[in-house]
Amino acid sequence: MRRSTLLTQVLAVNAVLVGVTALVAAVVARDRLPDATSGDGLLVLALTVSSAILLNSLLLRARLEPVHRLAKAMREVDLSRRGRRAEAPRHAAREVQQLTDAYNRMLERLEAERRESGRAVLRAQEVERSRIAQDLHDEVNQALTAILLRLSATLADAPWGLRSELQGTQELVAQAMDELLALARQLRPTALDDHGLVPALASQVADFGRRTGLRTSFSHTGEIPQLSDEEQLVIFRVTQESLSNIAKHARARAVEVQLSFVGRTLLRVCDDGAGFEAGAATRVRGRMRGRPGGLGLNGMRERALLVGGGLEIRSAPGNGTTIELTMGAT
């Protein structure tokens, strides 16, 4: 069943009231003004009543407009774009103003809670990642080291026929160790703790180039400001995710990573790859979200948001992709 609007309900009540009043008045007045119930009199009465209702409707519509606007703002709210607030017009009724204020306060609380829980999740994720990295490093790789040593010891006494097989196994073990170390490094950017943001990014970009064979460049301009650990981690992870997306999807030849601290902090990752349609971004986003270990575009945006930054993605088919992370004035 379609619900009637507040406007029609009030109008209906008013119309009934005005109509009944007019009718009663006409009946009461009939004795003294016999004309009142004649054809002309009824016409005037009907006209008066309908113009009263029309005027009423216009006035009510104007008064109810702020309520509509508030409802629209509520419908369209997007928590990933922070800081948007509903506004009541100055002439709005006090109730509308109160409703708007209450809604805005609720929005503020929601945003604050979302920010807090987002931070907590990210922090927990980083702690977990570094624990896994530590385990890979300390437990698994030490075990693999022991295996390498034992294989070497066995190799000396092994019959000739088995030697090449044993050596092949050793190579596999060494490869596994390499992969585990690389994985551990990705999980926990020790370079960030050890050497600071810029060298860590530079070596990340250089490593990426060596691994994928793409032409890479890294540059930074401006004096590095005091960035919190969280902000540095966001810059590092967004770079990491952008590069990993490029390797997987872009079919690019060259990648450029720029970090600028002039006026504000800006990270820009551009590639000359296939790009995608702006409309396809949601599809890409959907596909990337569930990828284990990855952040996806959504994840990058969330991270940016947590440190009060913004993420912009510009892309067109055949024209490469540019990802820009901006963070407050420096």
Place this chain on the structure above:
Amino acid sequence: MRILIADDHGIVRGGLKLLIDRQPDMEVVAEAEDGVDAFEQALAARPDLCVLDVSMPRMTGVQAARQIRAHLPATHILALSMHDDERYVFDALKAGMSGYVLKREVDSALLNAIRAVNRGDAFLTNAVERSLIRDWMSSDSDGPDEPLSPREQEVLKLIAEAHTNKQIAEILHLAEKTVESHRANLLRKLGMRDRVELVRYAIRRGLTEA
């Protein structure tokens, strides 16, 4: 050739012992599970050569190497490490270790490294050399500066590992007063306020694991 091996992981020590003891000209005479243990065992066993893991608790392999070199100048020392980070390599070489082998290369490199180092030669594997050169070319410094004396680094590591002044004094055979003054010097030199900052610094410098 009498060899001491030190690694905080028992399985790695087991593998090392197995491989080394199989060689007719080599014998494992002592095993240690941390740097302090390694130093003490080295003093007792006087080996020809020590194979020390770089990252160990209480005293890193690098710190133990410095102590061993100071007391047993004739003993050669080989570093064994998971890290190809050039910082560790620099530190190891500066501490008087004459070879550096990555754990992922033990199968092909360890025995050659032991023989080379025992002859008095230096030994770096290709992977280690590559990482050294790569870093040298990309950085504008000629090796990292070290603001702390070796002794201060030893104290720092033990502080970071939550030992008390008294324990530190016992481990390093120092007077407690001396440890206190080292602690004060550390804070002053690094411009730090408290233990938390020292711990963070120690982790960053690879003196202790996070």
